[in-house]
Amino acid sequence: MTGGPIATTVDTRAARLWLGLAAGLLAAQIVILFAMGRIPICECGYVKLFEPGVNTAGNSQHIGDWYTPSHIIHGFLFYGLATLMMRRATVGAKLSLAIIIEGAWEILENSPIIIDRYRTATMAIGYTGDSVLNSAMDTVFMALGFLFAARAPVWLTIVIAVFFELFTGWLIRDNLTLNVLMLVWPLDIVREWQAAL
Structure with missing residues (x-):
């Protein structure tokens, strides 16, 4: 016989511990971005749920934008990676690893070297980096994608990722x-195709 009230209490405590760690990692990301001089919200002075423009001043500044699906896919991929690396670990432990990876990327993405790379190599010509709000929400959307992948059938996760990409x-x-x-x-051919939008 396994389980019972004691096992449930231990599982609940462990889940709370991992949830607290995940929240702490997100808070650390936010503090680091502030320390880097990132703006808290869009310079426009207000917050939108979704920014529909791509090459606009509001892109990467609000809660969501057309790059939100990419961050959800990050969650799918990080769930797969964490499952391969930490087969016996709890979902909370795996999620913490995913938040470390996503948070590290968000910090790197908002560094001058990557901002300049985006401006010169991609379609994001006027990119100035993310607001702290947008960066934090990118991590939240990654976590939602991760949690979806943890519960959904693999085939459904793949179908959604392919749909988002297409x-x-x-x-x-x-x-x-x-x-x-x-x-x-x-690739110049890709840059030219993107610029023709």
Whole structure:
């Protein structure tokens, strides 16, 4: 016989501990971004749920934008990576690893070297970095994607990821795949196609 009230109490405490650690990691990301001089919210002075423009001053400044699906896909990928690396670990432990990776990326993404790389190699010509709000929400959306992948069938997670990539690729001529490609190995043909939007 396994389980019982004692096991449930231990599981609840462990879940709270991991949730607290995840929240602490997100808070650390926010503090570091502030220390880097990132603006808290859009310079426009207000917060929108969703910024529909791609090459606009509001992109990467509000709660969500057309790059939000990429961060959800990060969550799918990080769940897969954490499951491969930490097979016996709890979902909370795996989520903490995912938040460390996403937080590190968000901090790097808002460093001068990556901001300049985006400006020169991708379609984000006027990119100035994320607001702290947008960066924090990118991590939250990653966590939501991670938690979805932890509960959903693998096939459904893959179908949603492919749909997100195809839809944003068609709509804004950018997606996670193109973003990574253009950061790592910029292609003129892709840049020209994206600029024709």
